[in-house]
Amino acid sequence: MLKVTNLETTYNDIILALKGISIEVSPEKIVAILGANGAGKTTTINAISGIRKTINLEVEDGTIEFDGEILNDKEPYEIVTRGILQVPEGRRIFAELTIAENLMIGAYSLQNRGHFQTNKEMVFNYFPILSERTRQLAGYLSGGEQQMLAIARALVANPKLIMMDEPSLGLAPMIVQEIFEIIRRINHERDMTILLVEQNAHMALAIAHYGYILENGRVVMEGSSKKLRQDKDIREFYLGLSESGGRKSFREVKHYKRRKRWLS
Amino acid sequence: MIMEKIIDIIFSGLSMGAIYALVALGFVLIFKSTGILNFAQGELCMVGAFICYYFATLLNVPYLISILMAIALGAMLGALIDVLIFRRLVGEPIYATIMVTIGLASILVALTGLIWGHDTYSIRSPFIGKTIVAGKMVFAQASLATIVVSIVLFILFIVFFNRSLLGVALKGTAEDSDTAGLMGINVKKMHMLAWTIGALVAGVAGIFLAEQSFVHTGMSHTGIKAMSAAILGGMESLGGAIIGGIIVGVVESFAASYLSGLEMGGFHFGDIKDVAAFAIMILVLMIRPHGIFGKKEVERV
Numbered sequence: 001m002l003k004v005t006n007l008e009t010t011y012n013d014i015i016l017a018l019k020g021i022s023i024e025v026s027p028e029k030i031v032a033i034l035g036a037n038g039a040g041k042t043t044t045i046n047a048i049s050g051i052r053k054t055i056n057l058e059v060e061d062g063t064i065e066f067d068g069e070i071l072n073d074k075e076p077y078e079i080v081t082r083g084i085l086q087v088p089e090g091r092r093i094f095a096e097l098t099i100a101e102n103l104m105i106g107a108y109s110l111q112n113r114g115h116f117q118t119n120k121e122m123v124f125n126y127f128p129i130l131s132e133r134t135r136q137l138a139g140y141l142s143g144g145e146q147q148m149l150a151i152a153r154a155l156v157a158n159p160k161l162i163m164m165d166e167p168s169l170g171l172a173p174m175i176v177q178e179i180f181e182i183i184r185r186i187n188h189e190r191d192m193t194i195l196l197v198e199q200n201a202h203m204a205l206a207i208a209h210y211g212y213i214l215e216n217g218r219v220v221m222e223g224s225s226k227k228l229r230q231d232k233d234i235r236e237f238y239l240g241l242s243e244s245g246g247r248k249s250f251r252e253v254k255h256y257k258r259r260k261r262w263l264s
Numbered sequence: 265m266i267m268e269k270i271i272d273i274i275f276s277g278l279s280m281g282a283i284y285a286l287v288a289l290g291f292v293l294i295f296k297s298t299g300i301l302n303f304a305q306g307e308l309c310m311v312g313a314f315i316c317y318y319f320a321t322l323l324n325v326p327y328l329i330s331i332l333m334a335i336a337l338g339a340m341l342g343a344l345i346d347v348l349i350f351r352r353l354v355g356e357p358i359y360a361t362i363m364v365t366i367g368l369a370s371i372l373v374a375l376t377g378l379i380w381g382h383d384t385y386s387i388r389s390p391f392i393g394k395t396i397v398a399g400k401m402v403f404a405q406a407s408l409a410t411i412v413v414s415i416v417l418f419i420l421f422i423v424f425f426n427r428s429l430l431g432v433a434l435k436g437t438a439e440d441s442d443t444a445g446l447m448g449i450n451v452k453k454m455h456m457l458a459w460t461i462g463a464l465v466a467g468v469a470g471i472f473l474a475e476q477s478f479v480h481t482g483m484s485h486t487g488i489k490a491m492s493a494a495i496l497g498g499m500e501s502l503g504g505a506i507i508g509g510i511i512v513g514v515v516e517s518f519a520a521s522y523l524s525g526l527e528m529g530g531f532h533f534g535d536i537k538d539v540a541a542f543a544i545m546i547l548v549l550m551i552r553p554h555g556i557f558g559k560k561e562v563e564r565v
Binding site for chain 2: 049050051054075076077080081085086088092094095096097101102104105106108109113153157
Protein backbone atom coordinates (compact mmCIF):
# COMPACT_ATOMS: atom_id res chain seq x y z
CA MET A 1 0.00 0.00 0.00
CA LEU A 2 2.57 2.55 1.18
CA LYS A 3 6.10 1.85 0.07
CA VAL A 4 9.02 4.06 0.98
CA THR A 5 12.21 3.10 -0.77
CA ASN A 6 15.70 4.37 0.07
CA LEU A 7 14.34 7.71 1.24
CA GLU A 8 17.03 10.27 1.85
CA THR A 9 16.15 13.74 3.10
CA THR A 10 18.00 16.86 4.18
CA TYR A 11 17.05 19.89 6.26
CA ASN A 12 18.33 23.25 4.99
CA ASP A 13 20.36 21.36 2.34
CA ILE A 14 22.88 20.41 5.00
CA ILE A 15 21.61 18.17 7.73
CA LEU A 16 21.06 14.64 6.55
CA ALA A 17 18.04 13.48 8.51
CA LEU A 18 17.12 10.24 6.76
CA LYS A 19 19.96 8.25 5.31
CA GLY A 20 18.08 5.96 2.97
CA ILE A 21 15.26 4.24 4.79
CA SER A 22 12.85 1.70 3.34
CA ILE A 23 9.50 1.04 4.92
CA GLU A 24 6.47 -0.83 3.75
CA VAL A 25 2.97 -0.64 5.16
CA SER A 26 0.58 -3.37 4.04
CA PRO A 27 -3.17 -2.84 4.05
CA GLU A 28 -5.18 -3.29 7.23
CA LYS A 29 -2.10 -3.55 9.40
CA ILE A 30 -0.64 -1.43 12.17
CA VAL A 31 3.01 -0.73 11.44
CA ALA A 32 5.12 0.92 14.12
CA ILE A 33 8.22 3.04 13.65
CA LEU A 34 10.18 3.18 16.89
CA GLY A 35 13.19 5.21 17.83
CA ALA A 36 14.63 7.75 20.19
CA ASN A 37 14.57 11.53 19.76
CA GLY A 38 16.20 12.62 16.55
CA ALA A 39 16.07 9.18 14.95
CA GLY A 40 14.07 10.53 12.02
CA LYS A 41 10.59 9.29 12.83
CA THR A 42 8.77 12.57 12.40
CA THR A 43 10.87 13.44 9.37
CA THR A 44 9.70 10.23 7.72
CA ILE A 45 6.05 11.05 8.36
CA ASN A 46 6.40 14.65 7.24
CA ALA A 47 8.16 13.61 4.05
CA ILE A 48 5.26 11.26 3.29
CA SER A 49 2.73 14.00 4.10
CA GLY A 50 4.50 16.38 1.77
CA ILE A 51 5.37 19.01 4.38
CA ARG A 52 8.60 20.26 2.95
CA LYS A 53 8.65 23.96 2.23
CA THR A 54 7.70 25.30 5.65
CA ILE A 55 10.32 23.23 7.44
CA ASN A 56 12.97 23.33 4.71
CA LEU A 57 12.88 19.61 4.22
CA GLU A 58 14.00 18.20 0.92
CA VAL A 59 13.77 14.71 -0.49
CA GLU A 60 17.18 14.04 -2.03
CA ASP A 61 16.78 10.47 -3.10
CA GLY A 62 14.40 7.55 -2.99
CA THR A 63 10.69 7.28 -3.60
CA ILE A 64 7.44 7.46 -1.66
CA GLU A 65 4.89 5.26 -3.37
CA PHE A 66 1.23 4.91 -2.44
CA ASP A 67 -1.09 2.56 -4.31
CA GLY A 68 1.37 2.54 -7.19
CA GLU A 69 1.70 6.32 -7.46
CA ILE A 70 4.88 8.25 -6.69
CA LEU A 71 4.14 11.01 -4.19
CA ASN A 72 7.57 12.65 -3.88
CA ASP A 73 6.64 16.09 -5.24
CA LYS A 74 3.02 16.37 -4.15
CA GLU A 75 1.69 19.15 -1.95
CA PRO A 76 0.22 18.22 1.45
CA TYR A 77 -3.39 18.74 0.34
CA GLU A 78 -2.85 16.54 -2.72
CA ILE A 79 -1.53 13.76 -0.51
CA VAL A 80 -4.62 14.01 1.69
CA THR A 81 -6.86 13.57 -1.35
CA ARG A 82 -4.99 10.31 -2.07
CA GLY A 83 -6.30 9.05 1.28
CA ILE A 84 -3.34 9.59 3.65
CA LEU A 85 -4.11 11.58 6.78
CA GLN A 86 -1.73 12.53 9.53
CA VAL A 87 -2.36 12.91 13.24
CA PRO A 88 0.45 15.35 13.86
CA GLU A 89 2.89 15.32 16.74
CA GLY A 90 1.70 17.38 19.70
CA ARG A 91 -1.92 17.05 18.50
CA ARG A 92 -2.07 20.41 16.72
CA ILE A 93 -5.83 20.69 17.04
CA PHE A 94 -7.42 24.01 16.11
CA ALA A 95 -7.66 25.42 19.63
CA GLU A 96 -9.73 28.46 18.69
CA LEU A 97 -12.36 26.41 16.89
CA THR A 98 -15.06 24.25 18.38
CA ILE A 99 -14.89 20.48 18.34
CA ALA A 100 -17.58 20.37 15.65
CA GLU A 101 -15.55 22.77 13.51
CA ASN A 102 -12.38 20.73 14.03
CA LEU A 103 -14.18 17.66 12.73
CA MET A 104 -15.61 19.68 9.85
CA ILE A 105 -12.08 20.62 8.77
CA GLY A 106 -10.95 17.04 9.28
CA ALA A 107 -13.56 15.96 6.75
CA TYR A 108 -12.55 18.71 4.32
CA SER A 109 -11.13 16.18 1.86
CA LEU A 110 -14.33 14.15 1.84
CA GLN A 111 -15.56 14.03 -1.75
CA ASN A 112 -19.11 13.12 -0.89
CA ARG A 113 -20.37 15.49 1.80
CA GLY A 114 -23.29 13.17 2.41
CA HIS A 115 -20.92 10.81 4.23
CA PHE A 116 -19.93 13.45 6.75
CA GLN A 117 -22.82 12.77 9.10
CA THR A 118 -22.35 8.99 9.16
CA ASN A 119 -18.58 9.35 9.54
CA LYS A 120 -19.13 11.73 12.42
CA GLU A 121 -21.39 9.26 14.16
CA MET A 122 -18.78 6.55 13.64
CA VAL A 123 -16.13 8.78 15.20
CA PHE A 124 -18.35 9.65 18.16
CA ASN A 125 -18.80 5.94 18.68
CA TYR A 126 -15.06 5.66 19.34
CA PHE A 127 -14.80 8.92 21.27
CA PRO A 128 -18.14 9.43 23.04
CA ILE A 129 -16.67 12.23 25.15
CA LEU A 130 -16.35 14.42 22.05
CA SER A 131 -20.01 14.08 21.15
CA GLU A 132 -21.00 15.69 24.44
CA ARG A 133 -18.92 18.79 23.80
CA THR A 134 -19.25 19.57 20.11
CA ARG A 135 -19.87 23.26 20.69
CA GLN A 136 -16.97 23.74 23.10
CA LEU A 137 -13.69 25.32 22.03
CA ALA A 138 -11.11 22.61 21.43
CA GLY A 139 -8.46 24.54 23.35
CA TYR A 140 -10.29 23.86 26.60
CA LEU A 141 -10.05 20.08 26.26
CA SER A 142 -7.59 18.15 28.39
CA GLY A 143 -4.46 16.73 26.78
CA GLY A 144 -5.94 13.27 26.41
CA GLU A 145 -9.16 14.63 24.95
CA GLN A 146 -7.18 16.78 22.53
CA GLN A 147 -5.33 13.66 21.36
CA MET A 148 -8.67 11.94 20.89
CA LEU A 149 -9.90 14.90 18.87
CA ALA A 150 -6.75 14.81 16.74
CA ILE A 151 -7.35 11.14 15.94
CA ALA A 152 -11.06 11.76 15.40
CA ARG A 153 -10.26 14.62 13.04
CA ALA A 154 -8.26 12.26 10.83
CA LEU A 155 -10.69 9.37 11.14
CA VAL A 156 -13.72 11.42 10.09
CA ALA A 157 -12.25 11.78 6.59
CA ASN A 158 -12.35 7.97 6.37
CA PRO A 159 -8.82 7.74 4.93
CA LYS A 160 -7.04 4.70 3.55
CA LEU A 161 -4.04 5.24 5.80
CA ILE A 162 -3.68 7.14 9.07
CA MET A 163 -0.20 8.15 10.19
CA MET A 164 -0.01 8.89 13.91
CA ASP A 165 2.94 10.79 15.25
CA GLU A 166 3.49 9.97 18.92
CA PRO A 167 -0.08 9.75 20.18
CA SER A 168 1.32 9.07 23.66
CA LEU A 169 3.24 12.36 23.87
CA GLY A 170 2.80 14.08 27.21
CA LEU A 171 -0.10 11.93 28.41
CA ALA A 172 -0.59 10.02 31.63
CA PRO A 173 0.01 6.24 31.35
CA MET A 174 -3.64 5.45 31.90
CA ILE A 175 -4.78 7.78 29.12
CA VAL A 176 -2.08 6.33 26.84
CA GLN A 177 -3.47 2.88 27.47
CA GLU A 178 -6.99 4.08 26.66
CA ILE A 179 -5.89 5.75 23.44
CA PHE A 180 -3.88 2.75 22.28
CA GLU A 181 -6.86 0.51 22.93
CA ILE A 182 -8.96 2.77 20.70
CA ILE A 183 -6.28 2.71 17.99
CA ARG A 184 -6.29 -1.07 18.15
CA ARG A 185 -10.07 -1.12 17.88
CA ILE A 186 -10.07 1.24 14.91
CA ASN A 187 -7.66 -1.07 13.12
CA HIS A 188 -9.51 -4.20 14.13
CA GLU A 189 -13.10 -3.08 13.52
CA ARG A 190 -12.64 -0.82 10.51
CA ASP A 191 -9.65 -2.55 8.90
CA MET A 192 -7.91 0.81 9.02
CA THR A 193 -4.26 0.82 7.99
CA ILE A 194 -2.18 2.69 10.55
CA LEU A 195 1.41 3.85 10.54
CA LEU A 196 2.31 4.50 14.15
CA VAL A 197 5.37 6.49 15.15
CA GLU A 198 6.26 6.10 18.80
CA GLN A 199 8.88 6.43 21.47
CA ASN A 200 6.82 4.29 23.76
CA ALA A 201 7.99 0.97 22.32
CA HIS A 202 6.17 -1.06 24.89
CA MET A 203 2.73 0.28 23.96
CA ALA A 204 3.43 0.41 20.25
CA LEU A 205 4.65 -3.19 19.99
CA ALA A 206 1.65 -4.34 21.99
CA ILE A 207 -0.77 -3.30 19.24
CA ALA A 208 1.37 -3.25 16.07
CA HIS A 209 1.70 -6.12 13.65
CA TYR A 210 5.08 -5.09 12.31
CA GLY A 211 7.76 -2.72 13.47
CA TYR A 212 10.79 -0.80 12.31
CA ILE A 213 13.54 0.45 14.61
CA LEU A 214 15.04 3.75 13.49
CA GLU A 215 18.35 5.08 14.70
CA ASN A 216 20.19 8.07 13.30
CA GLY A 217 18.15 8.10 10.13
CA ARG A 218 18.58 4.42 9.36
CA VAL A 219 16.40 1.39 9.82
CA VAL A 220 18.51 -0.79 12.09
CA MET A 221 16.01 -3.53 12.60
CA GLU A 222 12.62 -4.64 11.40
CA GLY A 223 10.29 -7.55 11.91
CA SER A 224 6.97 -8.67 13.24
CA SER A 225 6.24 -7.14 16.60
CA LYS A 226 6.38 -10.58 18.18
CA LYS A 227 9.90 -11.02 16.88
CA LEU A 228 10.90 -7.54 17.99
CA ARG A 229 9.46 -8.05 21.45
CA GLN A 230 11.63 -11.11 21.89
CA ASP A 231 14.82 -9.59 20.56
CA LYS A 232 17.48 -9.26 23.26
CA ASP A 233 18.58 -5.77 22.31
CA ILE A 234 15.09 -4.40 21.89
CA ARG A 235 14.18 -5.80 25.28
CA GLU A 236 17.10 -4.12 26.90
CA PHE A 237 17.27 -0.80 25.09
CA TYR A 238 13.63 -0.13 24.17
CA LEU A 239 11.54 -2.08 26.61
CA GLY A 240 13.80 -1.83 29.66
CA LEU A 241 13.53 -5.52 30.53
CA SER A 242 16.26 -7.83 31.71
CA GLU A 243 17.07 -11.17 30.11
CA SER A 244 15.01 -13.14 32.56
CA GLY A 245 12.01 -11.09 31.52
CA GLY A 246 11.35 -9.14 34.69
CA ARG A 247 11.63 -5.41 35.04
CA LYS A 248 15.24 -4.36 35.05
CA SER A 249 16.62 -3.38 38.39
CA PHE A 250 19.24 -0.73 38.26
CA ARG A 251 20.87 -2.18 41.35
CA GLU A 252 22.02 -5.13 39.31
CA VAL A 253 23.22 -3.26 36.28
CA LYS A 254 26.75 -4.26 35.51
CA HIS A 255 29.25 -1.53 35.14
CA TYR A 256 30.04 -1.87 31.53
CA LYS A 257 28.02 -0.55 28.70
CA ARG A 258 26.51 -3.13 26.48
CA ARG A 259 26.85 -2.31 22.85
CA LYS A 260 23.97 -2.75 20.54
CA ARG A 261 24.77 -5.61 18.20
CA TRP A 262 23.83 -3.69 15.09
CA LEU A 263 26.54 -1.12 15.73
CA SER A 264 29.42 -3.60 15.49
CA MET B 265 -33.59 68.99 21.32
CA ILE B 266 -30.40 67.70 22.91
CA MET B 267 -31.67 64.13 22.55
CA GLU B 268 -32.24 64.60 18.86
CA LYS B 269 -28.78 66.01 18.44
CA ILE B 270 -27.24 63.03 20.17
CA ILE B 271 -29.26 60.59 18.05
CA ASP B 272 -28.12 62.46 15.00
CA ILE B 273 -24.47 62.27 16.10
CA ILE B 274 -24.74 58.58 16.86
CA PHE B 275 -26.44 57.96 13.52
CA SER B 276 -23.71 59.63 11.50
CA GLY B 277 -21.11 57.97 13.74
CA LEU B 278 -22.62 54.57 13.02
CA SER B 279 -22.61 55.14 9.29
CA MET B 280 -18.92 56.15 9.35
CA GLY B 281 -18.24 53.36 11.85
CA ALA B 282 -19.80 50.82 9.49
CA ILE B 283 -17.35 51.91 6.81
CA TYR B 284 -14.39 51.61 9.18
CA ALA B 285 -15.68 48.26 10.35
CA LEU B 286 -15.89 46.95 6.78
CA VAL B 287 -12.34 48.02 6.02
CA ALA B 288 -11.12 46.71 9.38
CA LEU B 289 -12.83 43.40 8.67
CA GLY B 290 -10.77 42.90 5.53
CA PHE B 291 -7.71 44.00 7.40
CA VAL B 292 -8.15 41.42 10.17
CA LEU B 293 -9.10 38.71 7.70
CA ILE B 294 -5.94 39.17 5.62
CA PHE B 295 -3.75 39.53 8.69
CA LYS B 296 -5.13 36.47 10.42
CA SER B 297 -4.97 34.14 7.47
CA THR B 298 -1.76 35.25 5.78
CA GLY B 299 0.11 37.08 8.55
CA ILE B 300 0.44 40.16 6.37
CA LEU B 301 -0.44 43.61 7.77
CA ASN B 302 -1.97 45.16 4.71
CA PHE B 303 -1.29 48.87 4.69
CA ALA B 304 -2.91 49.09 1.25
CA GLN B 305 -6.37 48.28 2.63
CA GLY B 306 -7.48 51.92 2.37
CA GLU B 307 -6.21 52.07 -1.19
CA LEU B 308 -8.27 49.02 -2.13
CA CYS B 309 -11.22 50.94 -0.72
CA MET B 310 -10.36 53.94 -2.90
CA VAL B 311 -9.99 51.81 -6.02
CA GLY B 312 -13.46 50.36 -5.37
CA ALA B 313 -14.90 53.87 -5.18
CA PHE B 314 -13.19 54.93 -8.40
CA ILE B 315 -14.43 51.88 -10.32
CA CYS B 316 -17.96 52.60 -9.15
CA TYR B 317 -17.56 56.27 -10.15
CA TYR B 318 -16.24 55.19 -13.54
CA PHE B 319 -19.26 53.04 -14.31
CA ALA B 320 -21.96 55.15 -12.67
CA THR B 321 -20.84 58.66 -13.57
CA LEU B 322 -18.62 58.35 -16.62
CA LEU B 323 -20.33 55.46 -18.42
CA ASN B 324 -23.83 56.13 -17.11
CA VAL B 325 -24.41 52.51 -16.22
CA PRO B 326 -27.37 51.86 -13.85
CA TYR B 327 -26.25 52.36 -10.27
CA LEU B 328 -26.82 48.82 -8.98
CA ILE B 329 -24.81 47.35 -11.86
CA SER B 330 -22.02 49.85 -11.23
CA ILE B 331 -21.85 48.79 -7.60
CA LEU B 332 -21.74 45.11 -8.53
CA MET B 333 -19.03 45.78 -11.13
CA ALA B 334 -16.98 47.73 -8.58
CA ILE B 335 -17.30 44.97 -6.00
CA ALA B 336 -16.47 42.22 -8.49
CA LEU B 337 -13.49 44.05 -10.00
CA GLY B 338 -12.27 45.06 -6.54
CA ALA B 339 -12.40 41.45 -5.37
CA MET B 340 -10.53 40.36 -8.50
CA LEU B 341 -7.88 42.96 -7.80
CA GLY B 342 -7.44 41.45 -4.34
CA ALA B 343 -6.99 37.98 -5.80
CA LEU B 344 -4.55 39.34 -8.39
CA ILE B 345 -2.47 41.08 -5.72
CA ASP B 346 -2.19 37.81 -3.83
CA VAL B 347 -1.21 35.78 -6.88
CA LEU B 348 1.29 38.33 -8.21
CA ILE B 349 2.91 39.53 -5.00
CA PHE B 350 1.98 38.10 -1.65
CA ARG B 351 1.89 34.40 -2.48
CA ARG B 352 5.67 34.53 -2.51
CA LEU B 353 5.88 36.53 0.71
CA VAL B 354 3.92 34.31 3.10
CA GLY B 355 6.08 33.54 6.12
CA GLU B 356 8.67 36.22 5.30
CA PRO B 357 9.61 38.74 8.02
CA ILE B 358 6.84 41.17 8.87
CA TYR B 359 8.90 44.31 8.14
CA ALA B 360 9.48 43.06 4.59
CA THR B 361 5.79 42.41 3.95
CA ILE B 362 4.73 45.70 5.56
CA MET B 363 7.06 47.65 3.29
CA VAL B 364 5.70 45.78 0.29
CA THR B 365 2.13 46.70 1.25
CA ILE B 366 3.13 50.34 1.72
CA GLY B 367 4.76 50.28 -1.70
CA LEU B 368 1.67 48.67 -3.14
CA ALA B 369 -0.43 51.42 -1.56
CA SER B 370 1.42 54.19 -3.33
CA ILE B 371 1.44 52.26 -6.60
CA LEU B 372 -2.35 51.90 -6.38
CA VAL B 373 -2.73 55.64 -5.72
CA ALA B 374 -0.46 56.49 -8.64
CA LEU B 375 -2.24 54.10 -11.01
CA THR B 376 -5.67 55.37 -9.99
CA GLY B 377 -4.54 58.94 -10.52
CA LEU B 378 -3.06 58.00 -13.87
CA ILE B 379 -6.33 56.49 -15.08
CA TRP B 380 -8.94 58.79 -13.55
CA GLY B 381 -7.04 61.89 -12.50
CA HIS B 382 -6.16 63.34 -9.13
CA ASP B 383 -9.14 65.69 -8.78
CA THR B 384 -12.16 65.34 -6.56
CA TYR B 385 -15.24 63.82 -8.16
CA SER B 386 -18.69 63.03 -6.99
CA ILE B 387 -20.50 59.83 -7.68
CA ARG B 388 -23.85 59.89 -9.42
CA SER B 389 -25.83 57.94 -6.88
CA PRO B 390 -29.60 57.81 -6.49
CA PHE B 391 -29.16 58.30 -2.74
CA ILE B 392 -27.21 61.55 -2.79
CA GLY B 393 -29.02 64.50 -1.24
CA LYS B 394 -32.08 62.40 -0.40
CA THR B 395 -33.30 62.13 3.13
CA ILE B 396 -35.83 60.26 5.18
CA VAL B 397 -37.83 62.30 7.67
CA ALA B 398 -38.97 60.60 10.84
CA GLY B 399 -40.73 62.97 13.17
CA LYS B 400 -38.35 65.83 13.82
CA MET B 401 -35.34 63.75 12.75
CA VAL B 402 -33.84 63.86 9.28
CA PHE B 403 -31.68 60.98 8.12
CA ALA B 404 -29.55 60.93 4.99
CA GLN B 405 -30.52 58.01 2.77
CA ALA B 406 -26.89 57.31 1.87
CA SER B 407 -25.98 56.87 5.54
CA LEU B 408 -29.01 54.71 6.17
CA ALA B 409 -28.11 52.51 3.20
CA THR B 410 -24.56 52.19 4.53
CA ILE B 411 -25.75 51.01 7.92
CA VAL B 412 -28.34 48.58 6.57
CA VAL B 413 -26.06 47.01 3.96
CA SER B 414 -23.21 46.73 6.46
CA ILE B 415 -25.42 44.93 8.96
CA VAL B 416 -26.51 42.51 6.24
CA LEU B 417 -22.88 41.93 5.24
CA PHE B 418 -21.80 41.38 8.85
CA ILE B 419 -24.53 38.78 9.33
CA LEU B 420 -23.54 37.09 6.07
CA PHE B 421 -19.93 36.97 7.24
CA ILE B 422 -20.78 35.52 10.61
CA VAL B 423 -22.88 32.83 8.96
CA PHE B 424 -20.14 32.16 6.38
CA PHE B 425 -17.43 31.77 9.01
CA ASN B 426 -19.45 29.64 11.39
CA ARG B 427 -21.59 27.49 9.13
CA SER B 428 -19.97 26.95 5.76
CA LEU B 429 -17.14 24.48 5.18
CA LEU B 430 -15.12 27.07 3.30
CA GLY B 431 -15.47 29.62 6.10
CA VAL B 432 -14.48 27.16 8.80
CA ALA B 433 -11.56 25.99 6.68
CA LEU B 434 -10.44 29.61 6.32
CA LYS B 435 -10.57 30.04 10.10
CA GLY B 436 -8.55 26.85 10.51
CA THR B 437 -5.96 28.01 8.00
CA ALA B 438 -5.71 31.30 9.86
CA GLU B 439 -4.95 29.50 13.08
CA ASP B 440 -2.47 26.90 11.81
CA SER B 441 -1.77 26.72 8.10
CA ASP B 442 0.52 23.68 8.31
CA THR B 443 -2.08 21.57 10.04
CA ALA B 444 -4.75 22.89 7.68
CA GLY B 445 -2.62 21.53 4.83
CA LEU B 446 -2.49 18.17 6.58
CA MET B 447 -6.29 18.12 6.59
CA GLY B 448 -6.40 18.48 2.83
CA ILE B 449 -6.89 22.24 2.62
CA ASN B 450 -5.14 24.00 -0.22
CA VAL B 451 -3.53 26.75 1.82
CA LYS B 452 -2.64 28.91 -1.19
CA LYS B 453 -6.26 28.89 -2.30
CA MET B 454 -7.32 29.97 1.19
CA HIS B 455 -4.87 32.87 1.16
CA MET B 456 -6.26 33.97 -2.18
CA LEU B 457 -9.78 33.72 -0.78
CA ALA B 458 -8.79 35.91 2.19
CA TRP B 459 -7.40 38.56 -0.15
CA THR B 460 -10.47 38.37 -2.34
CA ILE B 461 -12.88 38.84 0.56
CA GLY B 462 -10.65 41.50 2.11
CA ALA B 463 -10.60 43.51 -1.09
CA LEU B 464 -14.32 42.94 -1.60
CA VAL B 465 -15.33 44.47 1.74
CA ALA B 466 -12.87 47.32 1.17
CA GLY B 467 -14.55 47.99 -2.18
CA VAL B 468 -18.00 48.07 -0.58
CA ALA B 469 -16.69 50.48 2.07
CA GLY B 470 -15.18 52.66 -0.65
CA ILE B 471 -18.49 52.96 -2.47
CA PHE B 472 -20.30 53.98 0.71
CA LEU B 473 -17.59 56.46 1.57
CA ALA B 474 -17.91 57.95 -1.90
CA GLU B 475 -21.65 58.31 -1.40
CA GLN B 476 -21.21 60.14 1.88
CA SER B 477 -18.45 62.41 0.57
CA PHE B 478 -16.47 62.48 -2.64
CA VAL B 479 -14.23 60.32 -4.79
CA HIS B 480 -10.57 61.29 -4.67
CA THR B 481 -7.24 59.55 -4.27
CA GLY B 482 -6.81 60.96 -0.75
CA MET B 483 -9.78 58.99 0.55
CA SER B 484 -7.42 56.10 1.13
CA HIS B 485 -6.43 57.55 4.51
CA THR B 486 -9.56 55.81 5.81
CA GLY B 487 -7.37 52.72 5.78
CA ILE B 488 -5.23 53.99 8.63
CA LYS B 489 -8.26 54.77 10.77
CA ALA B 490 -9.72 51.39 9.96
CA MET B 491 -6.42 49.89 11.02
CA SER B 492 -6.69 51.61 14.37
CA ALA B 493 -10.22 50.23 14.60
CA ALA B 494 -8.93 46.73 13.90
CA ILE B 495 -6.16 47.05 16.48
CA LEU B 496 -8.67 48.49 18.95
CA GLY B 497 -10.78 45.38 18.43
CA GLY B 498 -7.78 43.14 19.00
CA MET B 499 -6.77 42.03 15.47
CA GLU B 500 -8.21 38.67 16.42
CA SER B 501 -11.85 38.29 15.68
CA LEU B 502 -14.16 39.69 13.06
CA GLY B 503 -16.50 40.77 15.85
CA GLY B 504 -13.67 42.80 17.36
CA ALA B 505 -13.08 44.56 14.05
CA ILE B 506 -16.76 45.44 13.74
CA ILE B 507 -17.02 46.82 17.27
CA GLY B 508 -13.67 48.63 16.93
CA GLY B 509 -14.92 50.27 13.74
CA ILE B 510 -18.15 51.39 15.36
CA ILE B 511 -16.31 52.83 18.38
CA VAL B 512 -13.96 54.82 16.15
CA GLY B 513 -16.85 56.09 14.04
CA VAL B 514 -19.01 57.19 16.98
CA VAL B 515 -16.13 58.81 18.90
CA GLU B 516 -15.15 60.68 15.77
CA SER B 517 -18.71 61.86 15.27
CA PHE B 518 -18.97 63.18 18.84
CA ALA B 519 -15.59 64.90 18.58
CA ALA B 520 -16.61 66.48 15.29
CA SER B 521 -19.74 68.07 16.69
CA TYR B 522 -18.58 69.04 20.20
CA LEU B 523 -14.85 69.70 19.93
CA SER B 524 -14.06 70.71 16.37
CA GLY B 525 -13.34 74.38 15.92
CA LEU B 526 -13.39 75.01 19.65
CA GLU B 527 -11.22 77.78 20.99
CA MET B 528 -9.79 77.80 24.47
CA GLY B 529 -7.75 80.80 25.55
CA GLY B 530 -6.14 81.39 22.22
CA PHE B 531 -5.64 77.67 21.41
CA HIS B 532 -7.55 76.25 18.48
CA PHE B 533 -8.65 72.67 18.51
CA GLY B 534 -9.03 72.75 14.76
CA ASP B 535 -10.33 69.63 13.06
CA ILE B 536 -9.92 67.39 16.06
CA LYS B 537 -12.05 64.51 14.88
CA ASP B 538 -9.12 62.66 13.29
CA VAL B 539 -7.17 62.98 16.52
CA ALA B 540 -10.03 61.67 18.65
CA ALA B 541 -10.04 58.27 16.95
CA PHE B 542 -6.35 57.78 17.57
CA ALA B 543 -6.53 59.16 21.11
CA ILE B 544 -9.12 56.51 21.94
CA MET B 545 -6.95 53.84 20.35
CA ILE B 546 -3.91 54.89 22.41
CA LEU B 547 -5.97 54.99 25.58
CA VAL B 548 -7.43 51.53 25.05
CA LEU B 549 -4.08 50.03 24.12
CA MET B 550 -2.49 51.47 27.27
CA ILE B 551 -5.04 49.61 29.36
CA ARG B 552 -5.39 46.53 27.19
CA PRO B 553 -2.31 46.12 24.97
CA HIS B 554 -3.97 43.29 23.08
CA GLY B 555 -7.05 45.29 22.19
CA ILE B 556 -10.55 44.94 23.52
CA PHE B 557 -11.14 41.40 22.30
CA GLY B 558 -7.54 40.38 21.71
CA LYS B 559 -5.86 37.79 23.82
CA LYS B 560 -2.34 36.82 24.60
CA GLU B 561 -1.34 33.77 22.68
CA VAL B 562 -1.44 30.88 25.11
CA GLU B 563 0.47 27.92 23.89
CA ARG B 564 -0.03 24.49 25.27
CA VAL B 565 2.87 22.20 24.60
